[in-house]
Amino acid sequence: MKLYSFQQLEKEFRIPFRYAKYLMLHNRLESVIKDGAIYVTEKSIRDFMQQPRSVRKRARISFLKKLGPGVITGAADDDPSGIGTYSTVGALFGLGLAWLALYLLPLMTAVQETCARIGIVTGKGLAGALKMKFGGRTMLVLVILLLTANTINIGADIGAMAASANLISGINFFLAAVLFTVVMISLEVFVSYHRYSYVLRWLVLSLVAYLVTAIVIRPDWLQIARSILVPKIMLNLNFMTAVVAIVGTTISPYLFFWQASEEVEEERDKHVLEDRRAAIISAEIKAMRWDTLRGMSVANLVFLFIVITTAFVLHDKGITNIASASDAAAALTPLAGNFSGLIFTLGIVGTGLLAIPVMAAASAYAISEVLKLPEGLSLKFRRAHGFYGVIIISTLVGMLMNFIGINPITALYYTAVINGFVASILLVFIFNIGNSRAIMRVHTNPLWVKIFGSIATIFMVLSSLILIVTLVISLRG
Secondary structure, X not given: OOEEOHHHHHHHHOOOXXXXXXXXXXXXXXXXXXXXXXXXXXXXXXXXXXXXXXXXXXXXXXXXXXXOHHHHHHHHHOOHHHXXXXXXXXXXXXXXXXXXXXXXHXXXXXXXXXXXXXXXXXXXXXXXXXXHHHOHHHHHXXXXXXXXXXHHHHHHHHHHHHHHHHHHHOOOHHHHHHHHHHHXXXXXXXXXXXXXXXXXXXXXXXXXXXXXXXXXXXXXXXXXXXXXXXXXXXXXXXXXXHHHHHHHHHOOHHHHHHHHXXXXXXXXXXXXXXXXXXXXXXXXXXXXXXXXXXXXXXXXXHHHHHHHHHHHHOHHHOOOOOOOHHHHHHHHHHHHOHHHHHXXXXXXXXXXXXXXXXXXHHHHHHHHHHHOXXXXXXXXXXXXXXXXXXXXXXXXXXHHHOOOOOOHHHHHHHHHHHHXXXXXXXXXXXXXXXXXXXXHHHHOOOHHHHHHHHHHHHHHHHHHHHHHHHHXXXXXX
16 A cells, blocks of 8 residues: 655645645545654545545635744734834835845744744643743743733734824724724634634735835835845944844744744644644644745745835935834825825734734733643633633733823833843743753754754844843933
8 A cells, every 4th residue: 555745745746734634634535654654545645636626626725724823923023013113224224224134034934943843842832831841930020021022012003003094094093993902802802713813814915015015116126136135234323223123023022922822723623633643743843844934934025025115215215214104104105105105004904903913812822821721712711711811901901002191112112122131031941942852852953943043042132132231321311
């Protein structure tokens, strides 16, 4: 009896891993274990391929369902506050920092692959795995800092979304903030995980807005290519602060917790594979790697195109003072045309609807795992009050920041300090686990992840130190 590996299925029958696993779970393909690996029998694949096209078509999964947690994680990285950071950098320095979009890609990918790998191998979210290794007290302090940073970030993002909605429709800012908050909380609490994750996959498409905007303005692509390939470094406080802001926005702690927990969520109700879990881990890690690379590539491509748009439209017109994503959208409309401004603004709303629930859920996963509370978007509200309570409270507190006079943009500056500090510490712990044979067994990080992970850790430690020094200087000034 001939057997096919997942790799052979993709090569010979064009059936990717996630689709093959879906067919196995629904008893469309028969699987066996041989030498510790999982294979599909020739008879079952032939029988499936010989079925009428209409039958096979009903078994298909859409392109969006094939997207895993890595793509959602990458898209969530470009939240409205991130868009504001990239817009500020593009307006202030033009293409001077465009090269970071390329050079940060392997660092981001190494970090997120390690987080996802930990989730797949241990069957725990990141907080649970870290608690198992380093103890509950250490993790509780880090998780409280994470919750604080995420809540402030949520507030800034809701403010950006409400301001953008006001630009588009004239709706009252405060009413828009309330409506967005109610919609996002309702989706997370009352919609099942499978439907909700499908909604998130659709929201990934909102990032296309920034690709379209950059193309419409017809920039000088040769100049862009030079700026990306040849790094430009200026040894002054403003430039270094901008570098740190981009690094802190791009490699954010909430992404670490979200992707690890979502890898666990993806497996939670796949009981059919429980008896062959060990055999399928290697294939899952390979699929996760490509999914993560796609997600991080999307995140950095959007970062690049936002910088391109604001560099050519705002910086070149002498507009260098942009404080938020909504400010960038308002400035773009008269200079780049109504269409470009509208698309850019709609992108802010779409990315906010995607990123804010991710931040709130990341906090909920972390708190719940440390306190041993039932957790997971796949659970009903009545079974996970604490988990959903964190989501609801952190989102509401974030919204209220916009009502009580706290400037979310100023708050984001302090959040960046917290994020940089938490991320630099977390990365030390994360790579300690990812490289630990005692915990990861044969699935420890490969060499390239160890190298780029070490660079990312050093970079984040230096970034947090620079942020703290910058903050001290600004407070004294």
